[in-house]
Amino acid sequence: MDKITVEKLDLFYGSFQALKEITLNIPANEITALIGPSGCGKSTLLKSLNRMNDLVEGCRIEGSIRLDREDIYGDMDVNLLRKRVGMVFQKPNPFPMSIYDNIAFGPRTHGIRSKAKLDNIVERSLRDAAIWDEVKDRLKKPALGMSGGQQQRLCIARALAVAPEVLLMDEPTSALDPISTAKVEELAMELKKQYTIVIVTHNMQQAVRISDKTAFFLLGEMIEFGETEKIFSMPENKKTEDYITGRFG
Amino acid sequence: MINWKEKLMKVVFLAAACVSIAAVVLICIFLFVNGVPAISEIGVFRFLFGTKWKPANHLYGIWPMIVGSVYVTAGALLAGVPVGILTAVYMARFCPRWLYRIMKSSISLMAGIPSVVYGFFGLVVLVPFIRETFGGRGMSVLTASVLLGLMILPTIISVSETSIQAVPQSYYEGGLALGASHERSVFYTVLPAAKSGIFAGVVLGMGRAVGETMAVMMVAGNQAVIPRNLTAGVRTLTTNIVMEMGYSTDLHREALIGTAVVLFLFILIINLSLSMLKRKEKE
Numbered sequence: 178m179d180k181i182t183v184e185k186l187d188l189f190y191g192s193f194q195a196l197k198e199i200t201l202n203i204p205a206n207e208i209t210a211l212i213g214p215s216g217c218g219k220s221t222l223l224k225s226l227n228r229m230n231d232l233v234e235g236c237r238i239e240g241s242i243r244l245d246r247e248d249i250y251g252d253m254d255v256n257l258l259r260k261r262v263g264m265v266f267q268k269p270n271p272f273p274m275s276i277y278d279n280i281a282f283g284p285r286t287h288g289i290r291s292k293a294k295l296d297n298i299v300e301r302s303l304r305d306a307a308i309w310d311e312v313k314d315r316l317k318k319p320a321l322g323m324s325g326g327q328q329q330r331l332c333i334a335r336a337l338a339v340a341p342e343v344l345l346m347d348e349p350t351s352a353l354d355p356i357s358t359a360k361v362e363e364l365a366m367e368l369k370k371q372y373t374i375v376i377v378t379h380n381m382q383q384a385v386r387i388s389d390k391t392a393f394f395l396l397g398e399m400i401e402f403g404e405t406e407k408i409f410s411m412p413e414n415k416k417t418e419d420y421i422t423g424r425f426g
Numbered sequence: 427m428i429n430w431k432e433k434l435m436k437v438v439f440l441a442a443a444c445v446s447i448a449a450v451v452l453i454c455i456f457l458f459v460n461g462v463p464a465i466s467e468i469g470v471f472r473f474l475f476g477t478k479w480k481p482a483n484h485l486y487g488i489w490p491m492i493v494g495s496v497y498v499t500a501g502a503l504l505a506g507v508p509v510g511i512l513t514a515v516y517m518a519r520f521c522p523r524w525l526y527r528i529m530k531s532s533i534s535l536m537a538g539i540p541s542v543v544y545g546f547f548g549l550v551v552l553v554p555f556i557r558e559t560f561g562g563r564g565m566s567v568l569t570a571s572v573l574l575g576l577m578i579l580p581t582i583i584s585v586s587e588t589s590i591q592a593v594p595q596s597y598y599e600g601g602l603a604l605g606a607s608h609e610r611s612v613f614y615t616v617l618p619a620a621k622s623g624i625f626a627g628v629v630l631g632m633g634r635a636v637g638e639t640m641a642v643m644m645v646a647g648n649q650a651v652i653p654r655n656l657t658a659g660v661r662t663l664t665t666n667i668v669m670e671m672g673y674s675t676d677l678h679r680e681a682l683i684g685t686a687v688v689l690f691l692f693i694l695i696i697n698l699s700l701s702m703l704k705r706k707e708k709e
Contacts, residue, residue, distance in 0.1 A: 274618060
């Protein structure tokens with residue numbers, strides 16, 4: 178079943194066209210990896226999926242993106258969209274407040290006030306992000322005192338706390354050391370049971386390790402999309418082959 | 427040859443740097459040498475906590491002025507801080523660009539208006555307004571507070587706005603990505619992150635309010651008694667000095683310098699707390 182369908186998506190920054198006629202179906206409960214060299218549009222596409230591109234001045238889109246068949250650029254409330262489609266950023270960005278308040282920020286935003294409920298959500302989110310054991314004794318401590326890897330998993334927990342359906346990850350491990358990276362990857366594979374995950378990565382091994390589907394982008398166009406195994410073993414397109422074998426990028 | 431020039435310039439730079447330090451040191455010496463003996467002659471306790479300031483009868487209690495300064499400064503903060511912070515938030519995060527330009531330049535203009543002009547404005551506009559609305563003579567704690575509240579706005583706004591602008595965009599985006607509205611992201615993620623900078627702006631504004639003289643003198647009434655209510659007149663430490671300096675002699679004159687010592691200590695405390703804040707922010 179497809180969770181997100183992108184159809185003939187053109188995206189412009191002013192007069193520059195950053196995405197050209199992208200058509201892509203993102204299946205539910207799988208990990209879809211977006212790969213390609215810098216500036217190919219993969220992050221742009223990711224940010225279109227929860228409308229974070231709205232923040233960029235002069236950004237304009239044509240075509241459609243549907244979440245469960247509902248056009249996200251139509252009547253849908255953008256805040257509600259972002260509740261359903263969570264995001265983890267390239268650089269861990271915990272808020273300058275306690276670990277607890279970081280996680281509780283989202284639920285509080287959506288109207289949950291009861292202490293018991295919040296406690297419950299905080300614990301469950303931290304457990305789901307596999308970081309509960311590391312932080313359970315210092316929930317009231319500032320989140321910025323954690324290591325980079327912990328901060329990133331905290332951000333994942335924070336995204337999970339609002340019970341999203343889709344999780345977008347924008348190069349979530351590029352600022353992390355190998356051990357933290359492994360933890361985040363493990364986590365992503367665990368999370369796909371409950372969530373649909375779209376991940377942008379520069380690391381092709383990462384795409385091979387964790388993703389089910391891979392889309393390869395080049396200069397704003399989607400060159401190839403398919404099963405990860407197939408893309409990396411028998412790519413149909415010459416450009417894909419050149420990229421994954423390291424001939425450019 | 428080059429070496430010789432370099433050495434000379436080093437001396438020039440050093441001398442330039444020393445000017446401001448020397449000025450502070452000299453002011454300190456002047457204040458304490460002239461003020462402290464007078465304070466001890468009057469008696470520290472009677473000087474600081476005496477409620478009667480009657481130089482003709484050799485009564486030099488500055489308690490009414492200390493209270494006056496505290497009242498007026500607190501009033502200025504009550505009036506100026508909420509408006510200032512909200513303006514800064516608006517400018518940094520809500521305001522359309524064309525309006526931002528207008529606001530920015532009017533605020534720097536506001537900072538440059540001489541205080542006597544503020545005083546005139548207070549005298550002509552605020553004093554009658556307060557008199558008609560709240561009663562009393564119009565020259566009062568309330569009037570001085572409102573006027574000072576206006577005068578400290580540029581300080582609070584520009585410092586707060588800078589610190590709000592300096593908050594990483596990632597906090598704001600993190601808020602939005604969780605489904606928070608623009609307003610919620612600004613007030614609950616950006617603003618807390620700018621907290622210490624905003625506080626520094628408030629403390630700076632406070633320093634300005636404590637030290638302001640001319641405008642306060644024109645609208646405060648200047649009675650040297652502890653004001654009983656908001657519409658009563660008030661005299662601050664600064665106005666006490668400037669009103670009597672012209673004709674005072676001997677102990678009276680030195681008591682005024684003693685007043686300046688107290689004022690100096692006020693400012694010193696404010697500056698110390700500011701630098702402590704900055705250190706805390708760095709940590």
